[in-house]
Structures are given as structure tokens and as C-alpha cells.
Amino acid sequence: MSTLVPNQVLKQHSIRRTNCRVDVLGEFITAQHALSQPDLERAIGEEYDRVTIYRTLTLYLEKCIIHKVLDDSGAMRYALCREECSTHAHDHVHFKCVVCGNTNCIESVQVPAIQLPAGYQLQEINLLMSGVCKDCG
Amino acid sequence: MSTLVPNQVLKQHSIRRTNCRVDVLGEFITAQHALSQPDLERAIGEEYDRVTIYRTLTLYLEKCIIHKVLDDSGAMRYALCREECSTHAHDHVHFKCVVCGNTNCIESVQVPAIQLPAGYQLQEINLLMSGVCKDCG
DNA sequence: CTGTGTGCAAACACTTTGCAGGTGT
DNA sequence: ACACCTGCAAAGTGTTTGCACACAG
Numbered sequence: 390m391s392t393l394v395p396n397q398v399l400k401q402h403s404i405r406r407t408n409c410r411v412d413v414l415g416e417f418i419t420a421q422h423a424l425s426q427p428d429l430e431r432a433i434g435e436e437y438d439r440v441t442i443y444r445t446l447t448l449y450l451e452k453c454i455i456h457k458v459l460d461d462s463g464a465m466r467y468a469l470c471r472e473e474c475s476t477h478a479h480d481h482v483h484f485k486c487v488v489c490g491n492t493n494c495i496e497s498v499q500v501p502a503i504q505l506p507a508g509y510q511l512q513e514i515n516l517l518m519s520g521v522c523k524d525c526g
Numbered sequence: 527m528s529t530l531v532p533n534q535v536l537k538q539h540s541i542r543r544t545n546c547r548v549d550v551l552g553e554f555i556t557a558q559h560a561l562s563q564p565d566l567e568r569a570i571g572e573e574y575d576r577v578t579i580y581r582t583l584t585l586y587l588e589k590c591i592i593h594k595v596l597d598d599s600g601a602m603r604y605a606l607c608r609e610e611c612s613t614h615a616h617d618h619v620h621f622k623c624v625v626c627g628n629t630n631c632i633e634s635v636q637v638p639a640i641q642l643p644a645g646y647q648l649q650e651i652n653l654l655m656s657g658v659c660k661d662c663g
Numbered sequence: 664c665t666g667t668g669t670g671c672a673a674a675c676a677c678t679t680t681g682c683a684g685g686t687g688t
Numbered sequence: 689a690c691a692c693c694t695g696c697a698a699a700g701t702g703t704t705t706g707c708a709c710a711c712a713g
Contacts, residue, residue: 405667405668410668441668441669444668445668459598484646503655505632505655506632506635509660511657514653515596516654526645542688544686546694547693577694577696601677
């Protein structure tokens with residue numbers, strides 16, 4: 390888990406460096422949990438337009454810098470992809486705490502292999518656990 | 527998997543029988559996939575007010591007749607609980623087809639046991655797989 | 664300089680709340 | 689008869705789109 394640097398990441402993906410992009414990426418690197426657009430708006434202040442943040446998220450999603458994190462909160466959340474995420478075919482394990490509301494990636498847990506019925510083509514697995522996290526317990 | 531009858535279900539849960547409740551429940555029993563409020567509105571026609579359907583969903587959720595199904599579509603989806611769902615501590619396995627957009631419960635697959643790091647208290651597991659379903663393959 | 668990013672305005676989609684009147688048991 | 693359900697109106701929240709101007713490379 391080497392620490393990412395926004396400027397480097399942007400350069401690697403041939404993305405133009407703008408303040409908004411640097412700050413959004415920085416926020417993801419700093420935060421220990423998945424973020425929604427409203428989360429980001431609160432975090433970086435109202436420095437940038439709502440729309441710009443949405444477009445930044447869409448761009449990062451296309452470039453596989455972040456991935457979607459499912460949640461029942463009504464807002465879509467996103468979290469950094471692990472290094473070497475050329476396809477989105479990886480598996481996600483997340484834990485949502487019902488007390489603090491944060492959703493964290495659980496790196497130490499592997500998604501177990503699952504045998505689907507015949508005829509199904511699996512592309513992605515999204516595993517969300519909810520309960521009380523170690524900080525709120 | 528005995529077939530449910532709306533009237534019986536309502537009586538079992540001491541819920542007043544109204545047209546909207548019967549129709550919503552009937553739609554869940556008929557449908558082979560998870561439904562959102564907009565889905566229901568389309569399915570039952572505009573016979574009932576949007577708000578009434580939302581309140582019906584909330585009621586069924588409290589009574590453990592339906593459960594939430596995660597999805598990245600922007601709208602919350604719901605599906606029937608299996609019989610004997612007194613707590614919401616059960617595990618869900620769902621498959622979302624990227625072609626037809628339907629989300630189905632995969633009854634034949636068990637959620638594997640997962641070992642969480644120390645300090646985490648697990649309440650619920652929500653497993654969503656996406657890909658191509660057997661009808662669209 | 665040129666393609667691309669940004670802010671603003673507006674619209675769209677999903678969900679919740681308050682209240683007055685109607686309905687199930 | 690009474691509690692509870694419904695429809696309407698309105699507002700709250702999350703997200704998308706179109707356009708003119710500004711900026712990075």
C-alpha cells in the first residue's frame with residue numbers, strides 16, 4: 390500500500406492537472422473510507438461546483454482510479470482502486486458501520502469463490518457487510 | 527418455496543388489507559426480480575400515488591416481508607424475504623444482469639462464511655454479483 | 664492556440680413530510 | 689367509531705445536461 394501522490398496518478402493516466410482533480414484525489418487518499426459526491430463537497434468546502442466534482446468522479450471511474458461502493462444511503466459512494474486495476478473485474482469487500490456510517494474497504498478479506506448456476510457470466514462481485522466497526526464497538 | 531398469497535400474508539402480519547398493499551405484494555410475488563418504487567409505479571399503472579407505494583414499502587420493510595437489495599441504479603430495490611424471516615440477520619445473494627438490468631435472488635448460492643478482523647460485529651451480508659444472466663447470455 | 668475543464672442555470676429522478684379527507688375493521 | 693390509510697402539494701436530496709467562458713499544455 391504505497392502512498393499515492395495525486396500529481397503522479399494524474400500524469401500516469403494522462404489526465405490534465407486541475408485544482409479540483411488534485412483535491413478530490415487527495416481527499417480519497419486521505420480518507421479512510423468511501424466517499425460520495427456530497428461527502429466531497431463537505432470535505433473540500435464549496436470551493437468547486439457540484440457538477441465539476443461529479444464529472445471528476447465520472448472521469449476517475451472511467452480511468453479505473455476509483456470504483457463504486459454500494460450502500461443503502463441513497464448516494465453513490467466511491468473508493469480508490471488498488472494499484473494495477475486495469476479492468477474492473479476485481480472483487481470488492483466493504484464494511485459499513487451502522488454507528489458511524491463509514492464504509493471501509495476490508496483489504497484483509499478475500500471474496501470467496503462462488504459457484505454460479507450454469508449460464509451465468511460473472512463480471513464483478515460486490516460484497517457489503519454491515520454491523521459495528523472496531524472503532525465504534 | 528410455497529406460493530404466497532397477499533391476503534394471507536397481510537393477515538399474518540396484522541396489516542390492514544387495502545388495494546395498494548395487495549397489489550404491491552402481488553407484484554412482488556409475480557415478479558422474478560427485485561423491484562424499486564418506480565418499477566412498481568410502472569407495473570401497477572398510476573393507480574396509486576407515489577407516496578402510498580413508498581409507505582407500503584416502508585411498512586413491508588418493518589414487517590420483514592421484503593428486504594433491501596443493493597444496486598447501482600440510483601433507486602433502492604426490494605425483494606421478498608424468504609419465509610421465517612423474523613430478523614433481518616439473513617444473508618442476501620443477488621445477481622444483477624448488465625443486459626436486461628434485472629436483479630434476481632440466487633437462492634441456490636449460500637453466502638460463504640467470512641472471517642472479519644477482530645473487533646468487528648457483523649450484522650448483515652449483502653452480496654451483489656453482476657454480469658450476464660442465463661436469459662441474456 | 665486549441666482542446667478540454669469549469670461554473671452557472673436548469674432540469675430530472677428518487678424520496679420524505681404535513682395535512683385534510685376517506686376507509687377498514 | 690376510531691384508528692389508520694390515502695392523495696395531494698410541496699420540499700429535500702442526489703444527479704445529469706447544455707452552454708458560454710476560462711485554462712492547461
